[in-house]
Amino acid sequence: MEIEYNKGIYVKGVDLWLDAEKRVDFSFISHAHSDHAVRHKKILATPQTARLYEHRLGKTKIKILEFNKPTKIKGAKVELFPSGHILGASQILIEKGGVRLVYTGDFKLRGCLTAEKAEIKKCDILIMESTFGLPHYLFPPRTEIVQRIINFVDYNLKRNTTPVILAYSLGKAQEAMKILGDHGFKLSIHSSVLKLAMVYQQFGVNFKNFYEYNPNELKGKVLLAPPFLKNSKMIESIPHKKIAILTGWGIDENAKWSYGVDEVFPLSDHADFSELLEYAKESSPQKIYTVHGFPEFVVHLKNEGFDAEELKIRIKTHRLSKELLLNYDLFRTL
């Protein structure tokens, strides 16, 4: 197996790109967030990601592959399996010549209400995201974060203040919509969030108590909107409001002030530091490449005994065969 990094990961021999950041002939799309979804000639994706991707970028040639249904691509066994990041978000396993490569895409191991539960597969080469790859990024238990969000909404509604929840329009916002709607709060939903929520509904994620945003009907409702609208007229014109943002970066001291909001709740769609390490240990790879995150995470992986390095934005070729892997084993036992 040979991989190359040049604005995306290219798996030679299989002739497949993984989340290519430039237009290519054929790329696996791990999920439909815009930093991972570029218009390509043809993509490989789960049915959920395909629908969300087309919603954002229009019709495309798509090879659809469901979770846990392996297929063959250029002599390699290829399988998609859930990453737990957002609806349909997928990891990919590529197996050729006895070598197993896994690319995680964005992932989280904690369960949630709107994404499939992540799986971990054993592999020889692991290419993993490392967004929160510093030791202080440890998220509180999910139930605690959810309770804090509910308390915030409850407290403000009782005081005739409009709670405004800012959450990324794909993934986080639908999770917030599910949490708050199921709890019984009435929701006023910005159209960008609502459109994507309708795609979620097509895949069996059902929402309750929601209404499309109408400035004249905000009383008694929670407003759910994407973060880029924070300084918009839409939000500024609300007379009595408290604003909260949902982001894993809420762990950072001063996050509240840097986002300019009243509250920050660290509800994240990414793995925290402990989940990243847990993933590495469970998959027990010979070699780990990190992408999308702090380069320092490599040091932490090395401290745990892994052969790890960062995949940087430069052309990089890595050749791995079963023989080489065996040698890695020899070196490690020495």
Ligand SMILES: [Zn+2]
């Ligand atoms: Zn993402």
